[in-house]
Amino acid sequence: MRLQIDTERNELILFDGATEQRSPLYSARAFEILSELWVKVGWHEKYSYGFSWLGRPIIQLPEDLIRVQEVVWSVRPTVIIETGVAHGGSLIFYASLLRLLGSGRVIGIDIALRPENRRAVEDHPLGGAVTLIDGSSIDPEVVARVGAYLTPRDTVLVILDSDHSYRHVSGELAAYAGFVTPGSYVVATDGIIAAFHDLPGGKSGWQTDNATRAAADFAAANPDFALVEPPRPFDESRVRRSPTYWPGAWLRRVR
Numbered sequence: 001m002r003l004q005i006d007t008e009r010n011e012l013i014l015f016d017g018a019t020e021q022r023s024p025l026y027s028a029r030a031f032e033i034l035s036e037l038w039v040k041v042g043w044h045e046k047y048s049y050g051f052s053w054l055g056r057p058i059i060q061l062p063e064d065l066i067r068v069q070e071v072v073w074s075v076r077p078t079v080i081i082e083t084g085v086a087h088g089g090s091l092i093f094y095a096s097l098l099r100l101l102g103s104g105r106v107i108g109i110d111i112a113l114r115p116e117n118r119r120a121v122e123d124h125p126l127g128g129a130v131t132l133i134d135g136s137s138i139d140p141e142v143v144a145r146v147g148a149y150l151t152p153r154d155t156v157l158v159i160l161d162s163d164h165s166y167r168h169v170s171g172e173l174a175a176y177a178g179f180v181t182p183g184s185y186v187v188a189t190d191g192i193i194a195a196f197h198d199l200p201g202g203k204s205g206w207q208t209d210n211a212t213r214a215a216a217d218f219a220a221a222n223p224d225f226a227l228v229e230p231p232r233p234f235d236e237s238r239v240r241r242s243p244t245y246w247p248g249a250w251l252r253r254v255r
C-alpha cells in the first residue's frame, strides 16, 4: 500500500496494487485510513506504553479506555475480572470507576506478576478494591479461585488482556464467559495484531493467531453471546471506525 497526502488539493490517495482510491482529505474515510496507519505505527513505537492511571502504568490505547468506561457506566458491574495485570494500571482504572459508581471489586490474574507491582497495587489508595491472583488465567485452579469470589447477586464484566494468541484466548473464553452476567460483556482485547503481521518484528501467524478470531469463533459456537460494538451513549461523530486495539472484541451476553 502507498499513501499520498495532498494538503494543497485536500486529497488523500490510497494506492493498493492496481487500484487507486481517492478521498477528500477532510472526510471520515480519510480519517479512518490515517488513523489505521497511526494505530499501526504507534503500536510499533509503543505509543500505549506512555500512560498511567492514578500513578500506575496502564498499557492501553486511551481510545479503548474511554470506550470501556462507557460500558462500565452502562453495565454497572459489581465485579470486573481482568486477565493480564502487568503494572496494575488497568486494575486501578477499573477500581476507580467502580469507586465513583459507589462500590465494586476488581480481580486481576497474572502469570508473572512482579512483586513490586503487586506491592504498588496493594499499597495504592484503591488497592483495597483489588484482588490479585497469581497463575495462568486458564489454569482450572485459578478459574475456580476467581469463581469463589463471585456471588449470584454480582454483575460481572470480564476483560481478557493476557496472552493474545488464538488458543489462549479461546481457553479464557471457555473458562470465563460463564461468569459474565446477561447484558454484560467479555472483551477479547488486542486482536489488532491480525493487521500488524507485516510490521517490523511482526509475525505472519498473527493473521489467524489472534483474539479477534477467537472471539468470532466463540460467538459462532455460543448463542448466549453476540459480537457487537457497544452502543455509544453520545455520538455526533461522522467517524464510524474509531482507532482501537480491540476490533471485534466485544462479546455481549444476550441471555
Ligand SMILES: C[S@@+](CC[C@H](N)C(=O)[O-])C[C@H]1O[C@@H](n2cnc3c(N)ncnc32)[C@H](O)[C@@H]1O
Pocket: 057, 058, 059, 060, 082, 083, 084, 085, 086, 087, 088, 089, 090, 109, 110, 111, 112, 113, 135, 136, 137, 138, 161, 162, 163, 168
Ligand atoms: C498486555 S499486559 C497487561 C496490561 C494491563 N492489562 C494494562 O492494561 O496495563 C499482558 C500481561 O499478561 C500476562 N500474561 C501472559 N500470559 C498469561 C497467562 N497465561 N495467564 C495470565 N497472565 C498472563 C503477562 O505476564 C503480562 O503482565
